[in-house]
Amino acid sequence: MANTEKQGQVIGVPVPEEGSAEFEKMNKMAKKAIPLILLIFTFGILEQQAFGMIFVNIGDQLGSASLASLITSIPGIILGIVCVIYGSLGDFVSLKKMTVLGVVIFVVGSVIGFLFGPMNIWVVIIARVLQAAGGQVAGSVFLVLVSKYIAKENRVIYYGIFVAVFRFSAALGVVAAGYVAQIDWRWLFAAPIVSVFFLPSLIKNLPDVKVEGANIDWAGFALIGAFAGAVTMFFTDMNAFWAISSVITLILFIVYINKAKNPFITPEFFKNPAFIATMSVIFIGYFFSYTLNAGVNAIGLNVFHMNSAEVSNLLVWSILLAAVLGFVCGPVVKRIGRSAAIIMALAFMGLGLVAIAFAIPYGAVAALGIAPCIYYFGTSFFYSPIVDTATLTVPPEESGRVLGANDLVQAITGSVGVAVFGSMFSSGALSGGSITGVDAGAASTYSNVFLIGGAIVLSALIIFIFTKKMIYRYANSIKR
Numbered sequence: 001m002a003n004t005e006k007q008g009q010v011i012g013v014p015v016p017e018e019g020s021a022e023f024e025k026m027n028k029m030a031k032k033a034i035p036l037i038l039l040i041f042t043f044g045i046l047e048q049q050a051f052g053m054i055f056v057n058i059g060d061q062l063g064s065a066s067l068a069s070l071i072t073s074i075p076g077i078i079l080g081i082v083c084v085i086y087g088s089l090g091d092f093v094s095l096k097k098m099t100v101l102g103v104v105i106f107v108v109g110s111v112i113g114f115l116f117g118p119m120n121i122w123v124v125i126i127a128r129v130l131q132a133a134g135g136q137v138a139g140s141v142f143l144v145l146v147s148k149y150i151a152k153e154n155r156v157i158y159y160g161i162f163v164a165v166f167r168f169s170a171a172l173g174v175v176a177a178g179y180v181a182q183i184d185w186r187w188l189f190a191a192p193i194v195s196v197f198f199l200p201s202l203i204k205n206l207p208d209v210k211v212e213g214a215n216i217d218w219a220g221f222a223l224i225g226a227f228a229g230a231v232t233m234f235f236t237d238m239n240a241f242w243a244i245s246s247v248i249t250l251i252l253f254i255v256y257i258n259k260a261k262n263p264f265i266t267p268e269f270f271k272n273p274a275f276i277a278t279m280s281v282i283f284i285g286y287f288f289s290y291t292l293n294a295g296v297n298a299i300g301l302n303v304f305h306m307n308s309a310e311v312s313n314l315l316v317w318s319i320l321l322a323a324v325l326g327f328v329c330g331p332v333v334k335r336i337g338r339s340a341a342i343i344m345a346l347a348f349m350g351l352g353l354v355a356i357a358f359a360i361p362y363g364a365v366a367a368l369g370i371a372p373c374i375y376y377f378g379t380s381f382f383y384s385p386i387v388d389t390a391t392l393t394v395p396p397e398e399s400g401r402v403l404g405a406n407d408l409v410q411a412i413t414g415s416v417g418v419a420v421f422g423s424m425f426s427s428g429a430l431s432g433g434s435i436t437g438v439d440a441g442a443a444s445t446y447s448n449v450f451l452i453g454g455a456i457v458l459s460a461l462i463i464f465i466f467t468k469k470m471i472y473r474y475a476n477s478i479k480r
Contacts, residue, residue: 015148015396023149026207030149033205036198037142038162040103042169043192044135047110048075049173050180050188051128052418053293054308056301058185064121069422074125075132076290076415077232081225082133083411086140087404088264089216090148091397095141096206100199102137105130107196113189127189135192140407141206147391147399149207156338157330159384164326167380171319174293178312217264223253228412235419265401274393274474275402277467282386282406283413284460285346288353288453290414291421292375295446296356296368298425302442304364314369322376329384338385339468345385346461348378353454357447358436392475421449 016023051058052072059068089098109130117124139162146158180187227249234242257263269275293315300311333341352375359367390406391399424430430448433440438447 018151026149027151029205029207030145033202034142034145034158036202037099037138037145038165040106040135040138040192040195040198041142041162042165042172043195044106044131044138045166045169046173046176047128047131047135047188047192048079049170049293050177051075052290053174053177053297053312054185055294056298057308058124059121061185062118062121062124067121067125069419070125071121071128072290072294073232073415073419073422075128076411076418077225077229078129079132079136079407079411081221081228081408081411082136083140083407084224084401084404085221086137087144087407088221088401090140090144090400090403092400093210093216094206094208095144096203096208099137099141099202099206102134102141103195103199103202104134106134106137107193109134110189110192114186114193117186117189118184131189131192136407140403143387143403143407144400145207147403148396153334154330156333156384156388159387160326160328160330160333162326163329163380163383164323166383167319167323167326167376170293171316171323174312174319175316178307178309182307182309217260217262220253220256220260220264223249223256224408227253228408231412232415232419235416238423265405269394269401269405272393272474274471275390275405277463277471278386278390278393279405279409281342281346281460281464281467282390283409284463285349285382285386285457286410287413287417287456288421289379289410290418291449291453292353292372294418294422295425295450296372299356299360299443299446300364300368303360303446304368306364311368314364315372317369318372318376321373322380325377325380329380332381333385333388338389339472341381341385342389342464342468343461345378345380345382346457346464349375349382350378350454350456350458350461352376352378353450353457357434357450357454360436360438360443360447389471389475392478393471395478417453421453424449 016026055068055071056065058071059065086098086102109127109132112130113124113127117127142162146155146162150158176188177185227246230242230245230249234246257265258267296315297308297311300306300314301308329341336344352371352373355371355374356367359371387403387406390402394402425445428442428445431441431445434444434447434451436447436451438444
C-alpha cells in the first residue's frame, strides 16, 4: 500500500492534534456518525450470534449436519480477514467510501440469505460470508473513529459503550435465534436490510480523508487471508493439505512483507515486543469466545433435553449482564487502570468456564443461567482495556492496522476454537467421566471441554502478568 514515510515508520492519514480546531471539527463529525455506525454494528453482531447459536439446527434441517459448523467458522475466517483489511484501510482511505461499500455488501448478503437460504446449506454459508464481510465495516470504522478523533482520556468510555452494544446485540441474537428457529430461521436474514436507509446520513458525516496515491495492498491482504483460512480449515478438517497450506501461506506472507515496496503492514510490527505480547494475550484469552454459546446450547439440548428457545431464555441474562456492565466499564477502567482491569477480566473469564463445567450436575439454571454470568462479567472488562493497550503500542497514525490485527486475531482464535471444540462436542470426546462429578457420556464431554477452555483462558492471564511491565514501558516510550 502506497503511503508516506516518517523517520522510517509507516504512517497514514495525518491525525489532527488533540485540542486543535481541526480535531474539534472531526470530533463533532465522528460523534454524529457513531450512533448509526453502532446500529449497523448491532445488526452484524445479532446475525453472528444468532447463527452461532442455531447452526446445528440449520444443518439438521438442510440435511447437512456435518457441514453445519461451517456456517460459523467460514464467516469467522472472512470476518478476521476483512477486520484487518478495514482496520488497515482506515489509516489510508476514505472512511465514507469504505462504509458505503461494506453496507451494500451486508445488505446483499442479507437478501440472498432471506430469499434463497432454505435451498442449500452452501447458500446459507455464502450469505453469512457476505454479511460478515460487509457488516464488519461498522465495527472497524467505529474503532478507527474513536482511536483517531475522540479525546484520549475518553476513548475507554467509547470502547466500553462498544462492548455494551456488542453484548446487547449478542443477547438479542441469542433470544431471536431461539424463537425464530421455532418458526423459520431465514427471517433472521431480514432485519439487517434496513441498514441501507442509514447511508445518506453516514455519507454526510463520515470523514472523507485519504492518503493521496494510496493503493490497496491486495497481495498482502490475500496472503494473510489465505493463511487465516488455511489455519481455520486445518483445525476443522485436520488433514495434511491444510497443514501444508498454512505453513506455505505463512512463509509467503513473511517473505512478501520483507520484500514488497509498500506492504500494508511492515516487519517492524512483528519486531514490536509490546504488540506481540498483547496480541498473544488476545489470541489465548478469546480462544473459547465463539464456543461458549454453542456449547451452552448443546448442553441444554443433549443433557437437559431443552429446546433452543428455552436455552436462550437462560443464557440471555448473562449476556445482558455483560451489556449493562459495558456502560460502566469505561469509568471503572479509568479508575483502576488498564492492567488491573485486564487481570480481573481474564480471571473471571477463565473461572466462568470452569464454573459452567462444575455447575452441570446442579441443573440447567445453574449451568446455563448463573455460571455463564461469571464468564460474561469478565468479558465486559476485557475488550476495552486490551484494545486500548494494543493501540498504545504504536503511533496514532498506525492505530488502524493494530485494530485490524486485533480483530483478525479475535476472529481466527474464535473460529479455530469453535472448530476444535465443536468437533469434540460432535465426536463425544472425553466422555468417560470428569472431575466435576457428571455422568459418563455427553455431560462428561461438555464438562471436560469447558474445563479445558477455562485453563486456556487462565494461561492468558499468566502471560499478561509476566509481560505487562514490558508492554506499558514500551507504550510509554512512543512519542505521541
